[in-house]
Amino acid sequence: MALNTNPNLTRPDDFYEALIDMHRDLDDGQSEALNAQLILLLANHIGDHGTLLSAMQLARAGAVQDRSAKA
Template sequence: MPLNLEKNFEQPDDFYQTLIDAHRDLSDAQSQSMNAQLVLLLANHIGDMAVIEQALALARANALNLDAQ
């Protein structure tokens, strides 16, 4: 199963706001810990190592492209 890059939920702005709200009042260390825990929870939910590897590779490439700009 390939990584789904198509729009997959109806209200992405609501998701983004929920994510921002979840980080509110956290220290930088707590925010980083929460992000790491969220990644692990979602990876466990996905459960398909090939999809997880695709997502990690894409996220890394995007992060490297941000640094290059």
């Protein structure tokens, strides 16, 4: 399964609002645990190892690029 990196959310603003609301009133540790649980649920839903590896590589590259841009 190829990783779809094109915009694909039917209601992106509503999704973003729900994502922010999901973290409301949580401390940092709870928020990190929530993110981890969400990642694992979505990874399980995707299921394809190659697709997940592609997503992980793109996410890491983006994080490294963001960090170097701030330096």
